[in-house]
Amino acid sequence: MDATIGDPLLLASVERAFEKQPLPDFWEQATPRAMIVAVVLSVVFGFVTLQIQMSTGVVPGLNMPISVLSFIFLKWFVSLLRSCGLPGSEPFTRQENLLVLTTVTTVGNLALTGGFALYIIAMTSTVAKALGETNPDPRDIVDNFPAGQWMLFLLLIGLMSVLTSVPLNQVMILDYRLLFPTGTAQAHLINSFHTPHGAIMAKIQVATIFKFFFGSFSWTAFSWLYASGKDCGFSSFPLFGLQLYKKRFFFDFSATFIGVGMICPLMVNITFLVGGIVSWGLLFPFLETKSGQWYHTPSPSSLAGINGYKVFISVALILTDGIYNFITLLIAAFLDFRQKQQETDTVVGNYLRKHPSLNYDDRRRIEVFLENKIPASLPVAAYGVCAIICGVVIPQIFHQVNFLHVIAMYIIVPVVALTNTYATGLTDWNIAYTYAKFTIFVVAAWVAKPGAIIVALVSCGLVVSALHISSQMTQDVKTGYMTLTSQRALIMMQTFGVIVGSVLTPCIFRAFQRSAKANVPIGAADSEYPCPYAMLYRAMAVIGTGGVKELPDHCLTFCYAAAGFAIAVNTLSVVSQRKGWKIQVYIPSVTVLALPFFIGSAVAIDMCIGSAVIFLWMKMNSQSAAILSSAVAAGLICGEGLFALPSALFTLFSVEAPMCMKFIHSGKQVDLADSFIRNMSTPAKP
Template sequence: MQVATIFKLFVGSFSWTSFTWLYASGKGCGFSSFPLFGLEMYKKRFFFDFSTTFIGVGMICPPMVNITLLAGGITSWGFLFPFLETKSGQWYHTSSPTSLVGSNGYKVFITVTLIVVDGIYNFIILLITAFIDFRQKQQETDSVVGNYLRKHPSLNYDDRRRIEVFLENRIPFSIPAVAYVVCAIICAIIIPRMFYQITFFNVLTIYIIIPVLALTNTYATGLTDWNVAYTYAKFTIFIVSAWVAKPGAIVASLVACGLVVSALHVSSQATQDVKTGYMTLTSQRALVIMQILGIIIGSILTPCIFRAFQNTAKAHIPIGAPDSEYPCPYAGVYRAIAVVGTGGAKELPDHCLMFCFAAACFAIAVNTLSIVSQRNGWKIMNYIPNVTVFALPFFIGSSGPIDMCIGTIVMFIWTKINSQSAALLSSAVAAG
């Protein structure tokens, strides 16, 4: 039934997407930009894009995640950003939608502050919890699997079997830890030889910070299926270019951006695969070995593919140029961020750091309230928003959260009509 449902919904979703494609002549046209709430709301990114993908994701995600996403979109694009737009000419003096010295500076840095502070807070809590848990396990004679199952006696057979396979095939922590340290040292030695603008100390510092960023990005990807690695990349470019602050700072910051993006993409993708492995009773070790093999193959194939594009480009118009057959428009955006970063925080629009400080305080307060309510068993703990989820729509708008909330409504109605059918087939419908 589940397999048949996936294929039925796949055909339906594919047909609908093909139909909407026929009525779109370009960006911002057709059903994918349908101004359901009016043109003024459309300008503030409140519209329905008929995305079956995000409706499906919304059916899988917990209702509180979807509601939090929508709340973040309303707070940012409904109130905060319109207020900042009224300060054009007073707090900033450019109308460019991509410049960090304009309104985009507030969007990027407030969003990144919320996500990073939430990530660091959770990272510290994770370390404390892991240390306490490790001390407790040293005093226990029962196995990890037996101890977990004993604490959760109400689990059904499928979940118990998945947990047994998942925990019994764990990779010892020492292996990835040692591998990461070795990889960091190798890169810290080799990369400065390839790009003299960045130093051994710069690369090593980035590798010390990457685990925190990877944890927060992977956490957000696991909750919402959105990978915001490029938001961290922009933040990294600005910080590193301001840190180096000398000739070569632009190249150094773009190299740092490449390191962060590649690390964050690998970590979030690997975790998604491990989650799929948990559902399909696949060994973690087998998944990680295949990940490593895929990275090795990709490291060989990707430069070859790049060289193929390079060789087929016109001699007088290099790859990446605006007039090239293969333009890279974001390259100019990222370089512009690096140029702004060389001037440091003083290049940011007025009061940007004040807004970032307020965002950091908000993240700490919400996380503290969440932990205290969980410890005391308060009912409010089920309604406290996740800060990272709340921050994502600040950068991407509200069209996705609207679709995901529709998925929540579909699940609510379906469960009311037939809860057994919803439990059995909802994941298959969402996947299709």
């Protein structure tokens, strides 16, 4: 790095590059043109999200494509207004860019968790018959659901998600100082689009972002060429051998998670890897030896088999960690409230006085963030009112559900939302669907009578929507924090996104229903839209009606041990912080430790490689690393994220990759593969 550049912390400042631009007020951020562009993009991404989910069940992250397209569409729309001589043709701001992004993301997440490919389809007789229920109880079937009622249901759970996220914003972003890697990458990308000309370091950072952006995008496109089929391509590269690959220890060449690892603290990445080693390297191989003794089903997805241990042990760890932190947070908030009653300084002044070492960017962002904060009492009171309304309205929509079921979910959601958002902020991993599966089993066991399946699936809908959408909303608020976007404007646009999504998504689903082939309804195995996860969700509800006796042997014993471990680790963490012990920096996060129980160690290996890159870079050139590491990470994350758009289009038009790169054991398998290839027909020579 050129020694004449000067102080790297000063030159790396983003907000100094923007300080000559006046900060737009509320209505200059939440503009009509931003709303118009948001609605147009919401239609596009709502359609894409729902189609992919109903076809394959797996939807790629679309945040980065939305970030880029929101900028392009806004720029095009402003140019159109200017050419027509219409008002609203002044240059748009980074705040408008983000508000379009958060609106479209909210609509996409509502489509993703609205149940049209999951729990709503799981209620139908089509899925029930596919599971072998020859004469399902009519009380456990919902085939025809009016679009108006479904719009109302989506509106209620969407508002629940907004109200759940608001009290978490300051806690996660300022108090816990969580990174939210995707939110941070979005902020770097948006800031780079709008950085004023003339800032030397800003130009260097923008050039770095786009250099690694195109590199990451190109690598992902190249990798796609070899990924035709299951377990094909570089994402299934058995770098450590096929035996470890089966235990989910492999490097999948993911630029996204290498970038995430460069942003995340080293302790988070190491804890992630340790969790993978403990689960897939030690615990699960031990449980596999008990097949036929502790459990008897070979199905890898049944809660009555080994999957029951995986789900319940990990949920016990995460849920205990969440409850412990929730109680700790309530105590801290109470003490902080009493202290603030005795202080005369402003909220901003108090926070900055307690953190005197903050740099210019952080101080500026905290000032704007706290000046636009929403009093916690307002969303809490609104949440209580929403709970009562839902407790009355939802039982009118689903007659199997009663007021108590709904209120129970409203009590549980804030605790679990804290944990899920915390995990998203640390590792970028959202585990809302795991909580949803757990909810299905628990509620079905709780009701345990005809109608229990519908109650469990509706409860699943409340939980998965509230957790998934609220964590993504807090992630967007993190982006807003780094772009000086009004938190109030963000929440208004998120609410606008909920309203648009609740109307738009059922209409899109009706269009898919009408386009489906005759006599092959959505959800059927041979349908164009098979909704593969709907059957799994209904199967969990069916198993849950049998209660805990359906779980494999000793599963609850492992859960109790996991809960005790989580309490011990959290207690040690609290005590070490109060005593000032040096060991506090080495105490792992229980939630991070539990995440690999679901996803294996591939992500952890990627993230540790990201840490290794930062370590070597700091050794070689610490000044360059301090200035450009975040830009490199943002470029890696954004490049692979943007490829989700062409990937989605390929899926829409049934375009498959041309090749499959697959690895097999040496010996007889190689001979069989060679024989197969030799016997393949080859095109005749001209």
